[in-house]
Amino acid sequence: MTAFEPHKLRSYSQEDVQKILQLAIARQADDQNKEFSYEQLLEIAQELDISPESLNLAEVDWRSQRSEIEQRQAFNAYRIGKFKKRLGNYAILNSFLMLLDFVGGGGLTWSLYFLIFCSCTLGLDTWNTFQTKGEEYEMAFQKWYRKHQIKQTINTVVSRWFKALQI
Secondary structure (H helix, E strand, C coil), X not given: CCCCCCCCCCCCCHHHHHHHHHHHHHHHHHHHCCCCCHHHHHHHHHHCCCCHHHHHHHHHHHHHHXXXXXXXXXXXXXXXXXXXXHHHHHHHHHHHHHHHHHHHHCCCCHXXXXXXXXXXXXXXXXXXXXXXXXXXXXXXXHHHHHHHHHHHHHHHHHHHHHXXXXX
């Protein structure tokens, strides 16, 4: 029994077809170490009986999904950056308090309570920073995205205004 038996009728679900074609295209791209042009994409779509309109709509959806993924990656990088800053502040503050307690009293007493309290809040902060699913994450992302969009709009208006003044 060979991998390709022409005598036996095979059938595949739509999901199976998508996965097989995705793997074949990925393998061909790896073998030739190249990217596909839009014309090649159109040819593939024509061979699969996909209309150019459907292909264009799929490309628009793909670009939108890719943009959202990039936005989420930027948001996650922003959250991790803020977390690193808070972690640094935590380390500096607790080191200072422990040093002050050690020098002032000859040991560590009251600063340990502050260290434990801050460690608990840091643990919660760590959980919130690296939790990327759920309603709270979505609300935080939407809030960040709106602020990001407002900043972009303001920057665009200001840069256009400066360009208009230079003319």
